[in-house]
Amino acid sequence: MTQPLLIEIGVEELPAVPLLKILKTIETSWKNILKDRMLTCEFTFLYTPRRLVLMHEAMPLKQADRTIELMGPPVQAAIRDGVPTKAGEGFARKCGVDFAELGRADNNGREVLHFTREEKGAPTSDLLGAMIQEWIGSMAFGKMMRWGARSEEFIRPVRWLQVRLGETSVPVELLGTISDTQTHVHRMASYDPIDVPSIAAYESVLAEGAVVLRPEVRRAMIEADFDAIEAAAGVTIERDAELLAEVVAITENPKALLGTFDPMFLELPPEVIITSMKEHQRYFPVFEGGKLTHKFVVVSNALTDDYSKVIAGNERVLKPRLADGLFFYRNDLAAGLSTEGLDKVQFIDGLGTLADKIDRERRIAIRLLALYMDRLEADTGKSPAELEQLMDRAITLAKADLMSEMVYEFTELQGLMGYYYAQALGEDPLVYTAIKEQYMPVGEGAELPSSIFSSIVAMSIKLDTLLGLFSVGKIPSGSKDPFALRRAVNGIVRIVSEYDLDLEIDAMIAMLAPNYDPFETTRLSDFILERINKSLPANPSVIAAVLASGERNIPAIAQKVAALDAIVGDETFSEQFSTFKRVANISKDIDLDGALTIDPARFETEAETALYTAYTHAIAGDYPDYRARLEALFGLKPDLDRFFDDVMVHAEEEALRHNRQALIGSIYRSFREIADIKEITV
DSSP states (O other): EEEEEEEEEEEEEHHHHHHTTHHHHHHHHHHHHHHHTTTTOOOOOEEEEEEEEEEEEEEEEEEOOEEEEEEEEEHHHHTTTTTTHHHHHHHHHHHOGGGOEEEEEEEEEEEEEEEHHHOOOOHHHHHHHHHHHHHTTTOSSSSSSSSOOOOOOOOEEEEEEEEETTEOOOOOEEEEEEOOOOOOOOTOOOOOOOOOOOTTTOOOOOHTTTOOOOOHHHHHHHHHHHHHHHHTTTTOOOOHHHHHHHHHHHHOEEEEEEEEEOOOGGGOOOHHHHHIIIIOOOOOEEEEETTEEEEEEEEEEOOOSSHHHHHHHHHHHHHHHHHHHHHHHHHHHOOOOOOOTGGGOOOOSSOOOOHHHHHHHHHHHHHHHHHHHHHHHHHHOOOOHHHHHHHHHHHHHTTTTGGGGHHHHHHTTTHHHHHHHHTTTOOOOOHHHHHHTTTTOOTTTTTOSHHHHHHHHHHHHHHHHHHHHHHHOOOTTTTTTTHHHHHHHHHHHHHHHHTTOOOBBBHHHHHGGGGGGGOOHHHHHHHHHHHHHHHHHHHHHHHHHHHHHTTOOOHHHHHHHHHHHHHHTTTTTTHHHHHHHHHHHTTSSSOTTTTTOOOOGOOOHHHHHHHHHHHHHHHHHSSSHHHHHHHHHHTTTHHHHHHHHHHOOSSSSSSHHHHHHHHHHHHHHHHHHHTGGGOOOO
């Protein structure tokens, strides 16, 4: 038998971001609690800024009855000379009965003590208090609060509570609040508690009090307002998904409104205006003709027939923030970009200041510049001397905006403000673009630097961070990576793969490591290889095969993995691969690093000659890529099958045996130039 269940926990305004971070775990936790209590059923979790709500259409009124069956120790161990042993008495205590009440049963051919009892399911109403306490306790919001004289913590004080099962209000105490049949509506509708006559009336009571309970409905209301504003004003609203979710979480009665600000503030870089609006005010930027305009959209939670004062108030709040930004911007432009002061800003303990970091990055950038100079000359049309000068300038100025007033106020704009300042101050486009793109990519799938020049700057920063932190022992362990070193490696891999920039891991580390305190460089090499292994989208055994070949050039690794993975992924590959596994197994006993001399004059069968001819033809080909070369080598299968059918590789005559082994070993070694095929599993 079932009845509807309503649980409403009324709180002071919940902070949106912590709530949104754990929405899924909140639902999962209640689902697990129901399962643990044998009360599994469908439910809906809902929230507004002042309430967490669980609604069940059909909640079981009690747990199902169940039979508890316990198996005990073997009878031989439980009874000695007709007297219960300690093991037997212990099992009886566990079952809560006298020893004489225990039965016997067969357990895998052994007679053991046995006990069964019928356990009646508890009424749901008796369980709800503990279930709600457990649910609340599972919500890991981060920072918590205590209020009054209570020692318990929660994200915000609990102010009212409803626990309604069918027509019954279930008495529950939660953090000092006793459940009843009242709720609270929008504060501008009523400050007083409102009685809820029944579960069926709950949503209508809230709606009459200007509370839209369902988040998806509030979102739809906001988006409908956006559509109407765009149609009426001929503008486009930037519909930031994270900001929209946050606004849904902080409103009970949302209404999107169009406001304006003084056009003079458009002198500011768009990102400054957008950051100020989004981060501080939760406003949505507005665009006309693809450009930011002097308008914004605010989602109000007010309850009124005249929103003009709401709009005016938000316009008044935004103005001083933008005025501060314009003041900072003009001051920074007047002061110019300078690294003065960075020698007093500590980077990381053991790695000196930010000025020291810039010096190390400059040395790395000049080395990388030399590696890719031909490509850069072709791309930019500039001379090596010009490129060296511009690279030095880009590295020097990359962190200069850290000393600006704007970045002091908006730290998330570091690099971006340097780009705007460098551009306004007449720096070369290569320089100011590299400053803007110095941290790219900022995450998986994020945008890459737009040129090789910018890529060198970005890689120099990442490489210095990697080498520097490894040199002072700050190495990621387990899931902990406070300095985002894994992301740095992923970024380097993506950049060099995109631009096909030769970057040999061991050679690079050996070249750069002397600039740092001595450290075990193989740990950094292994770390980079591990990240490559996990970041490339391919069969893991394919990646292992390529790495086992000894390849350490990052773009070559990526290209070889992609080529081999495409072949291994073919549905017919597994049927064919046994032949090449045999090649790998035979080659285990062959010195592949020595000279493998094949003498065609010693061939005794047509199968040997055919395989040798096909092999020499395969390795002599001029292939456009690794995949074509691999396909040629895998194309040796028919000749290899015939060879294995007709030829005894381990012939008794030593010269004949060595000749045949040399042929098989040469084929295996040709594969190993791309990938060690013995590592492949399909």
